[in-house]
Amino acid sequence: MKYMLMLFEPDTDWDTVPETARTAALDEHAAFIAYLDSRGIDHSGAALRPSTTATTLRPAGPDQDMLVTDGPYIELKENLAGFYIVEAADLDDAVEIARHCPTGTGTEIRPLWDATS
Amino acid sequence: MGRDELTDAVADAHRRGWARVLATVVRVTRDLDAAEDAVQEAFAAAVELWPRQGVPADTTAWLTTVARNRALDALRRERTLARKLPLLIVPGDDAPAEADPIEDERLRLVFTCCHPALSLPARVALTLRMVCGLPTPDVARLFLVSQPTMAARLTRAKKKIQAAGIPYRVPAAHELPDRLPAALAVVSLLLTEGHTASRGESLGRPELVRTATELAEVLAELMPDEAEVLGLLATVRLAAARSTARLAGDGLVVLSAQDRSRWDRALIEDGCALAARAMRRSAPGRAGPYALHAAIAAVHSEAPTYEETDWAQIVALYDLLLAAAPSPVTELARAAARSHVTGPAAALEEVTALAADPRLAGYHGVPAVRADLLRRLGRNAEAAASYEEAAASTANEVERSFLLAQAAELSGGGCPQG
Numbered sequence: 001m002k003y004m005l006m007l008f009e010p011d012t013d014w015d016t017v018p019e020t021a022r023t024a025a026l027d028e029h030a031a032f033i034a035y036l037d038s039r040g041i042d043h044s045g046a047a048l049r050p051s052t053t054a055t056t057l058r059p060a061g062p063d064q065d066m067l068v069t070d071g072p073y074i075e076l077k078e079n080l081a082g083f084y085i086v087e088a089a090d091l092d093d094a095v096e097i098a099r100h101c102p103t104g105t106g107t108e109i110r111p112l113w114d115a116t117s
Numbered sequence: 118m119g120r121d122e123l124t125d126a127v128a129d130a131h132r133r134g135w136a137r138v139l140a141t142v143v144r145v146t147r148d149l150d151a152a153e154d155a156v157q158e159a160f161a162a163a164v165e166l167w168p169r170q171g172v173p174a175d176t177t178a179w180l181t182t183v184a185r186n187r188a189l190d191a192l193r194r195e196r197t198l199a200r201k202l203p204l205l206i207v208p209g210d211d212a213p214a215e216a217d218p219i220e221d222e223r224l225r226l227v228f229t230c231c232h233p234a235l236s237l238p239a240r241v242a243l244t245l246r247m248v249c250g251l252p253t254p255d256v257a258r259l260f261l262v263s264q265p266t267m268a269a270r271l272t273r274a275k276k277k278i279q280a281a282g283i284p285y286r287v288p289a290a291h292e293l294p295d296r297l298p299a300a301l302a303v304v305s306l307l308l309t310e311g312h313t314a315s316r317g318e319s320l321g322r323p324e325l326v327r328t329a330t331e332l333a334e335v336l337a338e339l340m341p342d343e344a345e346v347l348g349l350l351a352t353v354r355l356a357a358a359r360s361t362a363r364l365a366g367d368g369l370v371v372l373s374a375q376d377r378s379r380w381d382r383a384l385i386e387d388g389c390a391l392a393a394r395a396m397r398r399s400a401p402g403r404a405g406p407y408a409l410h411a412a413i414a415a416v417h418s419e420a421p422t423y424e425e426t427d428w429a430q431i432v433a434l435y436d437l438l439l440a441a442a443p444s445p446v447t448e449l450a451r452a453a454a455r456s457h458v459t460g461p462a463a464a465l466e467e468v469t470a471l472a473a474d475p476r477l478a479g480y481h482g483v484p485a486v487r488a489d490l491l492r493r494l495g496r497n498a499e500a501a502a503s504y505e506e507a508a509a510s511t512a513n514e515v516e517r518s519f520l521l522a523q524a525a526e527l528s529g530g531g532c533p534q535g
Contacts, residue, residue, distance in 0.1 A: 001203070001282045090206040090284035091234060092292075111281050114203065 002112040003094040004085050008078040009104020011050040028102035035100050036086065045084035051076075078105045085112065126172045127163055134177035135250030136335075140222035142184045143285060147204040149247070149275045151191060152184075159184035202276060206284045223248065224287045224339045227332075231300035232283045239274040241303050246271055248335075249328055259325060261316075293343070301349055301407055304332045312356055316512035320369055321360075329353060348395035348408035354388030355414040357381070369519040373423040380418070389415045406442040409434055428457040445474045446482065453486045461490040481510035485520060492527060501527035 014022055029047075036043045051072040060067040072079060081104060088094035091109070098107045138159065143152040159180045173179040230243040242260065245251045251259075257267035277283070288296040311325030330353050336343075337350040362379040363370055370376075392411035399408050413434045420426040435451035449471055456464030468490060472483050488503035504524035508517045 001206075003282075088282075090208065090282040091232075092284055092288075094282070095234075 001088060001090065001094075002085055002114070003088050003091075003097075004083055004110045004112060005045075005094075005098050005101055006080055006108040006110065007082045007084075007101070007103050008076075008106045008108065009081045010078050011052060012081065012104075013050050013052075014047070025102070032084075032101050036097070041097065042087040043084055045082065047082035048080060050081075051079040123164070123168055126167060126176070127160065130163065130172075130176035130180060131160065131250055134180050136223045136226055136248050137177050137221075138180045138184050139247060139250070140226040141181050142188050143205065143226070144207055144222075145185050146188045146192065147207060147285075148202070149205065149278065151188060153247070155184045155188035155191065156180070158187045162187075202279045203282070205279050206282050208284050208286045221339050223335060225285050227300055227336070227339075228287055228296060229278060229283060229285050231296075231303050232278070233296065233299040234281060234283060235274055235277065237302060237306065239270060239277075240299065241306055242267065242270055243274050244303050244332070245328065249331065251328070259322075297343065297345055300336065301345060304329050304336070304349055304353075305407070307332070308353060308356065312360075313516065314513055318514050320364060320513065320515040326353075326357070326360075330357070342398060344395045344398035345405045345407040347391050347398060348405065348411040351388045351391035351395055351411035352407065352414055354384050354391060355411070355418050358384035358388060358418065364515075367515065367518075368522075369515050371519070372417065375423075377422070385418045389418060404437060404441065406438060409438040409441060413438070426457070428454055432458055445471060445476045446480070449477070449482055449486055453489070456490055456493070461493040465490045465494065479510055481507045481516075481520075483507075484510065488520075488523065492523075497527045497529075501525075 014025075017025075033043070054070075054072040056069050056071060056073050057066040058069055084101065086094065086097050088097055091111075094109050094111075098109050101107060135156070139152055139156045142155050143149060146152045146155065162183050163176075163180060167173075226248055227244065230247050231240045235243065238260070242256055245256045245259065246253060253268050253271060254264050256271070257264045260267060262270075307325045307329035311322045311327075311329055313320060314322050333346075333350045333353045336346045340346045358381040359372075359375065361381070362375040362377070388411070392408070392415040395408035395411050396404055399405060404412070413431055416427055416430050416434065431454045432451060435447060435454055439447055439451065449468065452464050452467040452471065455467070465487065468483065468487050471477060472487070477483050484503045484507035488500045488507060491497075491500035491503055501524045504520050504527065508520035508524065511517050511520065
């Protein structure tokens, strides 16, 4: 089964973070990816720019065009900062994988819908 | 074969076999709903066929065969239909025989229904439905919600198990410390609510206690070496031993006033032996909350009178319990126990400080304990007011009348009940 690991953390503009801190964070993710590779787990993922850079389309009203608005869909104290998609045997395995994943304030584990089954 | 005889035979087969049959059929269907349907059909077939063919010697085996066949028929019929949910993940099914041959199928069912990725209410409801075989309307009644609400809750939980890939398996030994509490919490919640209902006309709800007892027995049968499981079963036994003495007529009798000759000695011996085993099986100095709760209940049960209770021992056990599982309710219980060691004045200070804890807001135990301490200090008017405050915060009618009677007695005018 495929699961998305959604990493939540306070908004961070990694461009302005001191290089040592940025390198340390990147190293943590490199270690996690090494763990995934060592277990032969298929994976993909990406880090996101902070939610202050987000743009959201919202319905303006019935029969009207979607409206372009500033900001994320939902304002939270911690936002989705990045994600991985991993192949896991079951939820217990996905939880075990997520325990190895660097996280800011929380990691949501969500099964992907498999349209082919 | 008479109607009563048949009813008894089916009820007996249901009690003994439901979980075993369902747990086995789930492996065939790998779909919880389909397995449930097939098992229900098997019981319907029993009602139809047993009067004519006689009750089979091994009802569980008979029901399993019929349910499995019904499930396979249904699978063949539905093969052409698009599946909406992924199948239940059954790890190790394609592997050679399991390393642990004595593993009971029911245990998989318990741990799947009690997975920590499910909310506690969902875990309790699923366990009652799937492991105890309680019909959905009965589960709804136990939760005091409508049948459609409960049906929706059960459906959502079953859907999550399959869609999120909660595996149908017993956790490995090293995972048990993480996984066992989620299962024990289900039994404990049933026991607590059964012992003193959070609302209603009667003190407890015996049917919940019965269910909790059955579950604790199943867990202890399946995991006879787990200290926390033994502790939970000990608590179940000791509560049962003292339950008849808690009521006089319709009135509540608190521990200090109970007629200890009405306690069931055989159950107490059994419970105390289990509690001792639970402590022995715990890592030294690392006993878990269920073993410690059992030890506290055992000390109370072994005391010849309330006054002769080994309060110092009880306080020491509460200290350990607070280290293992911090909780403001436990702090309150320790303060009450400590009042018998250091006196009510010191305990009153502690309870007053605890009352500020927002987690205890509205909990009637706080004013009830304070009332008892104030009474022992001779501050009767304040004690009466505290009893009234406690009475106003409980929705259990029996508890409320007890607390109001205490208030009336202290106010001087009233005549105490019972």
